[in-house]
Amino acid sequence: MDGRDLLRAVKDLGSVRGRRAWGAAWRHRRADAGALPARGAERARVPGPLAGADPRPGGGVLHFARSELTVQVAVGGAVFWGWDGAAPLPSYGLAGEGPEPDGRAVLEPDTDGGWRVVSERVTVAISRNGAVEVRTPGGAVLRRELPPRWWEPVSGDGPARWVQRSEVAPDARFFGLGGRAAGPRLRDGSYRLWNTDPKGGFGPGDDPLYLTMPVQLVVADAGTHLVFHDNTWDGRVTLREGEEGAGSGQDRPGGCELRMDGGPLRTWVLVGTPARVLQGWAGLTGGAAVPPAWALGHQHARWGFGSAAEVRRVVAGYREHGLPLSALHLDIDHYDGHRVFTVDEERFPRLPELAAELRREGVRLVSIVDPAVPAEPGNAVYESGRAAGAFVRDASGREVRGVVWPGDCVYPDFTHPPVRAWWGDQYGERLAQGFAGVWHDMNEPVSFAPFGDATLPRSAQHALDGSPGDHRAGHNVYGLAMARAGYEGLVRLRPAERPFLFSRSGWAGLQRYGGTWSGDVESSWPGLRASLALVLGLGLCGIPYSGPDVGGFGGSPSPELYLRWFQLGAYLPLFRTHAAIWAGRREPWEFGPEVLEHARAVLAERERLHPYFVTLSHLARRTGAPYVRPVWWRTPADRALRDCEDAFLLGDALLVAPVLECGADRRAVRLPRGRWYDVVTGAAHEGPGQVLVEAPAGRIPVLARAGAVLPVRAPDGALELEVWAPARGRTGSGLLVRDPGDGWQVPPVERYVTRWRDGRVEVEREDGLPVAERVRVRGV
Numbered sequence: 001m002d003g004r005d006l007l008r009a010v011k012d013l014g015s016v017r018g019r020r021a022w023g024a025a026w027r028h029r030r031a032d033a034g035a036l037p038a039r040g041a042e043r044a045r046v047p048g049p050l051a052g053a054d055p056r057p058g059g060g061v062l063h064f065a066r067s068e069l070t071v072q073v074a075v076g077g078a079v080f081w082g083w084d085g086a087a088p089l090p091s092y093g094l095a096g097e098g099p100e101p102d103g104r105a106v107l108e109p110d111t112d113g114g115w116r117v118v119s120e121r122v123t124v125a126i127s128r129n130g131a132v133e134v135r136t137p138g139g140a141v142l143r144r145e146l147p148p149r150w151w152e153p154v155s156g157d158g159p160a161r162w163v164q165r166s167e168v169a170p171d172a173r174f175f176g177l178g179g180r181a182a183g184p185r186l187r188d189g190s191y192r193l194w195n196t197d198p199k200g201g202f203g204p205g206d207d208p209l210y211l212t213m214p215v216q217l218v219v220a221d222a223g224t225h226l227v228f229h230d231n232t233w234d235g236r237v238t239l240r241e242g243e244e245g246a247g248s249g250q251d252r253p254g255g256c257e258l259r260m261d262g263g264p265l266r267t268w269v270l271v272g273t274p275a276r277v278l279q280g281w282a283g284l285t286g287g288a289a290v291p292p293a294w295a296l297g298h299q300h301a302r303w304g305f306g307s308a309a310e311v312r313r314v315v316a317g318y319r320e321h322g323l324p325l326s327a328l329h330l331d332i333d334h335y336d337g338h339r340v341f342t343v344d345e346e347r348f349p350r351l352p353e354l355a356a357e358l359r360r361e362g363v364r365l366v367s368i369v370d371p372a373v374p375a376e377p378g379n380a381v382y383e384s385g386r387a388a389g390a391f392v393r394d395a396s397g398r399e400v401r402g403v404v405w406p407g408d409c410v411y412p413d414f415t416h417p418p419v420r421a422w423w424g425d426q427y428g429e430r431l432a433q434g435f436a437g438v439w440h441d442m443n444e445p446v447s448f449a450p451f452g453d454a455t456l457p458r459s460a461q462h463a464l465d466g467s468p469g470d471h472r473a474g475h476n477v478y479g480l481a482m483a484r485a486g487y488e489g490l491v492r493l494r495p496a497e498r499p500f501l502f503s504r505s506g507w508a509g510l511q512r513y514g515g516t517w518s519g520d521v522e523s524s525w526p527g528l529r530a531s532l533a534l535v536l537g538l539g540l541c542g543i544p545y546s547g548p549d550v551g552g553f554g555g556s557p558s559p560e561l562y563l564r565w566f567q568l569g570a571y572l573p574l575f576r577t578h579a580a581i582w583a584g585r586r587e588p589w590e591f592g593p594e595v596l597e598h599a600r601a602v603l604a605e606r607e608r609l610h611p612y613f614v615t616l617s618h619l620a621r622r623t624g625a626p627y628v629r630p631v632w633w634r635t636p637a638d639r640a641l642r643d644c645e646d647a648f649l650l651g652d653a654l655l656v657a658p659v660l661e662c663g664a665d666r667r668a669v670r671l672p673r674g675r676w677y678d679v680v681t682g683a684a685h686e687g688p689g690q691v692l693v694e695a696p697a698g699r700i701p702v703l704a705r706a707g708a709v710l711p712v713r714a715p716d717g718a719l720e721l722e723v724w725a726p727a728r729g730r731t732g733s734g735l736l737v738r739d740p741g742d743g744w745q746v747p748p749v750e751r752y753v754t755r756w757r758d759g760r761v762e763v764e765r766e767d768g769l770p771v772a773e774r775v776r777v778r779g780v
Contacts, residue, residue, distance in 0.1 A: 027401070027457075032457045045150045058072040078280055079134065088266070092477045093284075169222055177193075179210060191236065193234060194476065197519075201522030227268070282621075289512060291514075298576075301329030312354075325363050327366050341369075370440075374408070375410045388422045415463050424488050487512075515573065521549055547574030562591050616651050653708035668691070706730070736750040
């Protein structure tokens, strides 16, 4: 406990909630001491020498002296291997039953006495002592996993800890591991795999955060690969970037060490271009939920609206200032005593009427939903859940209690299917109140604590979907399982509409049910930079819909910081302002007339790009490609681009270079190859290379790729195709997915091609049908 935590803990003793938190923390510690005895003597184990192999479809089983290894290449090229009998299923990360084995991939002897599985896209080589190499078809080694090591209790009680060390190319760069404030490129250091509320505003130096996952995307000259260690336990990843020509002229490979406190040792690897890898990852873990089109507009939230009158005042302010608003979010202060699935009728009387009134103005209401249920006799949700046996229990069979906003609380076990069904039914109350969507908070899960882990005791029992275990295995997937419960409940209750749901915590596969957001990022320039890092990193882990609290959560941003954050947020999938109850306001007009005018232009541009965001949302589901992509997305072999962390691609058409430093009115922009047009001035720049671009207070640099076809909304509201002229002698292209409404219709993807013909830029549909929309050519 550092000095700040100690001061906070002592201060908490002066409040009722603080004293309850002290009591809960002591109860949790005693529960763990009784149910999880200290580890005794341990024995170390390694696989030992290879003794034989049994071919199976897509691979086989290799027998070592003290372990066995199952290796399988799936249809599509995904590679699985598992030690000690670990199989692909059951898994919280995988969608459905997982991929089928590739019947063309064959296990065969290798030249050094080991074995290998050769397939069209990848070769997996297993050495005589248990090292596993992943190679490209051309033979380049992308990843080498050294033989693992286990530490097992001599008594036979308790899980086995294990460590897996890996090597990658000297030029490789690491990305991913979920939401990391220090990213998107992950430098040398240690990263914990334990979903954690960082207790207040966080910045780039804080780790871990709310949503961790053992997913790495590794980019090197030889190729890109994604590795997923499918294990939900607490662990730690230590990364070390390599060095070319180190020491006596020899290359030093990059390294990764993964240590896990228990659980299976099983791994998935996908190789190829970044686009192919993310498409394969989406196929493995499930396509991303497509948000309703209104959720791609600007949304406004605050903890502390306080009343229906204040909600009306804020919405009226947007209307009076001519600012578009798609949704307004209500935080825990609209509940009755912070109790989930209730409404404070005094401060928010006739909430359904308010929701209907706002919807007529084009504004949806979105509700916060916390997992903790107040353990109060007479509370309807508590009584219903207790009757259903829904709440997490300890090793003695008693309800586990923690302390959250309502006081003493219990926690649904979302890893039990009947509990998910029961919880999903509770969302009927939210729909009856007029809410159009939900955001899940505090679902790491959190129990306030002055010391130790601010979560449930590790000995707390979970059903884990038929494989019972304790909170050591259930903690990291608690938010994921809650998202599934909410999503499936909303589908049952309102089957004609796609749910809108995003969650603070989660794990691999969260995209199946919705998106996420930054959580309580600090109101500072480093917090602004961390916001971009989070969105980029999460997208490379398969979660394409995310965004930060614009302005930061807990402070009062300066007008300049707020505006630069607002400008960044306008180009991110989830564009939401939000603030704590004690923080400064976030309405654009609160920052003066100059900021208001610039914010109006930002919102107008977001509205203009709405058809493009709709297109990107559907493409993310079909291809796995995130809306927001690193600038090296198309050319990962460009090392200068791999190190660029202050700009991003929005789809394939736009390059966005936000201003992340105080006082800056121009900035350097690293360009991928090709021609790029400044969307405001029309100036053309040739890449690859770096250019210096003006960035006055009113805008951030945005550049369009030559040849791009960009679906936009014209001033009269009609759909328009904005075409950026290709370079002479070259062609361009673009995609359009039309808004199908809020239902489940799957719209077609329309492909357009641009080319020069007779001195003009022409646009054609690839399927030969006529172009029905107006076309505006720019960059000529």
